[in-house]
Amino acid sequence: MPPNHPTTDAARRTVGELRTALHRVDDRVLVGGTAATGLDTDRAMNRDLMMITPVLLIAIVGAGVAAVARRAAVPHRAAPRTMLYTPGPSPARRITRRLTADPHLWTTRT
Numbered sequence: 001m002p003p004n005h006p007t008t009d010a011a012r013r014t015v016g017e018l019r020t021a022l023h024r025v026d027d028r029v030l031v032g033g034t035a036a037t038g039l040d041t042d043r044a045m046n047r048d049l050m051m052i053t054p055v056l057l058i059a060i061v062g063a064g065v066a067a068v069a070r071r072a073a074v075p076h077r078a079a080p081r082t083m084l085y086t087p088g089p090s091p092a093r094r095i096t097r098r099l100t101a102d103p104h105l106w107t108t109r110t
Contacts, residue, residue, distance in 0.1 A: 006034035
């Protein structure tokens with residue numbers, strides 16, 4: 001790359017030196033151009049990355065801890081058992097009955 005290319009370290013140092021020198025003269029002076037835009041973009045991206053990454057990690061780990069705590073706090077309930085049997089002389093007829101305490105919840109399929 002040529003030494004005056006906008007993405008070189010020398011160009012970025014020059015932008016920093018220009019901004020420092022010009023801010024001493026007047027705070028409203030802005031330094032622009034390709035090198036300055038690239039430098040500002042990189043600084044903003046690095047700042048955002050350093051701010052967002054810990055927040056995302058805390059959110060993900062917090063959700064995982066909450067899920068484990070919720071799972072540990074709720075007792076495990078087994079799925080209701082079903083029993084298939086063939087009553088009477090006709091093997092084609094099947095009755096499925098849920099084993100519950102309430103006979104009104106029993107279901108019959110023919």
